[in-house]
Amino acid sequence: MQAVQDFLHTLRKDLRGEAHADPITRSLYATDASNYQIDPLAVVKPKDKDDVVATVKHAAAFGLPVLPRGGGTSLAGSTVGRAVILDMSKYMRQVISVDAEAKRARVQPGVPLQVLNNQLRRARLKFGPDPASAVVCTLGGMIGNNSTGSHSILYRMTADNLHATDVVLSDGTFARFEPTPRNEIGNKIIQATSPLEAMIWQSVPVMIERARPALDARRPDTWRRCGGYNLDRLLIDRSAAMKTSQSVRSM
Structure with a gap:
């Protein structure tokens, strides 16, 4: 080709x-x-x-x-x-920082879950979701798949433990996405570093609101799922939902 x-x-x-x-x-x-x-x-x-x-x-x-x-x-x-x-797994596998007091960690996408947990253990912490493939699976893959494990009732899904993601958009520009109250979306549009990021902040909330009746009517009646796109999560008031969320948990 x-x-x-x-x-x-x-x-x-x-x-x-x-x-x-x-x-x-x-x-x-x-x-x-x-x-x-x-x-x-x-x-x-x-x-x-x-x-x-x-x-x-x-x-x-x-x-x-x-x-x-x-x-x-x-x-x-x-x-x-x-x-x-x-x-991402060969080179981009660094644990950038761990804030034990805030119970948060910043990692590159190729970090294996077990590598992160080994570092967190020193502070008697761990990342909540615990898939059986922890030795091999990476944090980036867990985010993409919205993974969980045998203790999902306690720790829920990866998305419930995620505070922000730094991403590369399709035009090669950077953006950070994080829980954002509706009344702050206007600021995100103004602060966007590229037209594509601005368009995402401007268009996605409108599309989600337009599709809200269908999403409410047809989303699966279970919280543990990783198939398809989690569009219904965008309906949540994330500013309230994230108040009790922590990226890493006490052991």
């Missing part, structure tokens, strides 16, 4: 990490813990956020989809697809 080769040629000029499209590498990323098998277009292993930006921007320029991947522990094929795989 010529577009993939052109993409890799252009990307490697800006990339500090790795980029591959050889048959062996692609076959290694064609599966996860599910029964699905789909060869990706290419595999990129970013070393830092600038590599992520470069990958997303160049992929968009060549019309190629991007699929982030953590530990590859999904049982539903979430990390396989005909796309440019963005493997």
Whole structure:
């Protein structure tokens, strides 16, 4: 596929990490813990956020989809697809900071859950959701999948323990998304660092309100689920819902 080769040629000029499209590498990323098998277009292993930006921007320029991947522990094929795989697990696996008093941690997306918990143990803390794949699964993957574990009744889902996410949008710009009261959305639009971020803050609340009756009528009557998009969570007054939430819990 010529577009993939052109993409890799252009990307490697800006990339500090790795980029591959050889048959062996692609076959290694064609599966996860599910029964699905789909060869990706290419595999990129970013070393830092600038590599992520470069990958997303160049992929968009060549019309190629991007699929982030953590530990590859999904049982539903979430990390396989005909796309440019963005493997966060090799280099972007740093625990940036831990605030034991506030019970919060800041991490890169490729940090395995067990690595984070090993550091938190010194302060007698742990991250609440506890999937069985904790040794391998990554925090970024848990966020994408809204993962939980055997103690979900106590700790609920990953989304219930998430305070903010720093993301790279499809145009290669940065944005931070966090629980935001409705009366502060106007400020978010004004403070947006790109037209795309401003459009997201401006358009998504309107679309959600328009779809509110359908979401209320058709959302599954269970809180433990990770399939599809959690659009109904956007209906919650998150400023109130987050008052009792903590990212890490006492042991």
